[in-house]
Amino acid sequence: MDTLESTIATHPFTKDLNPRFLHLLNECATFERFGAGQQIFQESFEADRFYLIHRGRVALQTFVPATGVTTIQTVGTGEALGWSWLYPPYRWHFSAVAVEPVEAAALCARTLRDRMQENHEFGYEIALRVGQLMLERLQATRLRLLEMYGVPG
Amino acid sequence: MNFDEFLRRPHPFLTGMCESHLRLLADNAREVHFTAGSRVFHEGTHAEHFYLILRGKVVLQAHSAGHSVPIQTIGSGEVLGWSWLFPPYCWHFDARAEEDTDAISFPATRLREDCEIDKTFGYALMKQVAELLIQRLQATRLKLVQAHKNEHHAALPVGG
Numbered sequence: 001m002d003t004l005e006s007t008i009a010t011h012p013f014t015k016d017l018n019p020r021f022l023h024l025l026n027e028c029a030t031f032e033r034f035g036a037g038q039q040i041f042q043e044s045f046e047a048d049r050f051y052l053i054h055r056g057r058v059a060l061q062t063f064v065p066a067t068g069v070t071t072i073q074t075v076g077t078g079e080a081l082g083w084s085w086l087y088p089p090y091r092w093h094f095s096a097v098a099v100e101p102v103e104a105a106a107l108c109a110r111t112l113r114d115r116m117q118e119n120h121e122f123g124y125e126i127a128l129r130v131g132q133l134m135l136e137r138l139q140a141t142r143l144r145l146l147e148m149y150g151v152p153g
Numbered sequence: 154m155n156f157d158e159f160l161r162r163p164h165p166f167l168t169g170m171c172e173s174h175l176r177l178l179a180d181n182a183r184e185v186h187f188t189a190g191s192r193v194f195h196e197g198t199h200a201e202h203f204y205l206i207l208r209g210k211v212v213l214q215a216h217s218a219g220h221s222v223p224i225q226t227i228g229s230g231e232v233l234g235w236s237w238l239f240p241p242y243c244w245h246f247d248a249r250a251e252e253d254t255d256a257i258s259f260p261a262t263r264l265r266e267d268c269e270i271d272k273t274f275g276y277a278l279m280k281q282v283a284e285l286l287i288q289r290l291q292a293t294r295l296k297l298v299q300a301h302k303n304e305h306h307a308a309l310p311v312g313g
Contacts, residue, residue, distance in 0.1 A: 086284065086287060087283075094294075120275070120276040121276075123280065124275040124279055127276060127279035128275075130283045131235075131239070131279055134283060134286035134290050135238070135239060135286055138286060138289055138290045138293060141294055141297060142215075142224055143215070146215060148301075149301070149303075150222070151300045
């Protein structure tokens with residue numbers, strides 16, 4: 001098994017995924033490396049990739065007037081990065097910068113969307129996994145907002 | 154609920170769904186009413202229903218240091234409840250009607266079964282759910298940035 005295939009097959013996002021679907025993911029993926037400090041994607045640009053992080057840590061950032069570039073969250077080994085590819089207008093909400101060297105499987109968003117549209121069994125599996133991760137992160141973000149600032153999310 | 158009755162209660166969540174999926178949803182749908190102040194669901198209990206709010210307002214509340222703290226208000230045209238979709242299928246928060254509220258409710262177990270049996274239906278439903286959750290997450294992250302800016306004017310502590 002080469003590095004790309006094993007990265008995808010062993011990533012938590014694909015746990016218990018049907019091998020046929022793993023194959024669909026492999027077909028639209030490339031293995032990418034980013035050096036510390038390197039930008040992975042930029043806010044408002046086309047969201048053309050979905051990343052499964054194999055190793056390293058990425059900071060999600062946004063520009064806040066009067067404050068400057070602010071880190072919202074960091075995402076690391078075993079996590080998935082980038083969700084804006086899933087729905088129009090397919091533009092990144094935030095920027096992503098490698099805070100340490102990063103290795104990731106980068107899946108082509110357009111191909112992934114096409115495969116989901118063609119094969120609803122695959123589409124259902126991916127959307128279900130994305131939905132579950134989103135809910136976990138949403139609950140964590142809400143509680144953080146509440147605990148740190150007393151602000152409803 | 155019969156199909157015609159269901160169609161007379163339009164909701165943005167259903168926009169763009171094909172007739173066969175709307176029929177599947179209609180078969181399971183029930184109109185429910187919550188009077189102002191009444192409990193819709195309780196944190197930690199089994200998430201048995203999914204709600205589309207037609208009219209009124211429901212507030213989500215968390216428990217913090219012995220107090221109930223509002224997390225979010227969900228109103229007409231919005232969707233209430235996600236915990237029914239994923240294990241352990243338990244509500245994360247309390248939900249209470251802030252005003253008299255009309256909603257369509259769907260039994261969670263039945264809806265999940267329908268998703269598994271008909272993956273085209275499952276895909277249509279989950280894509281809609283994932284999209285709403287991403288939008289909600291992104292809005293909440295921006296609130297976090299704003300809250301931090303208001304309070305500290307410094308770098309956010311990061312994690313998770």
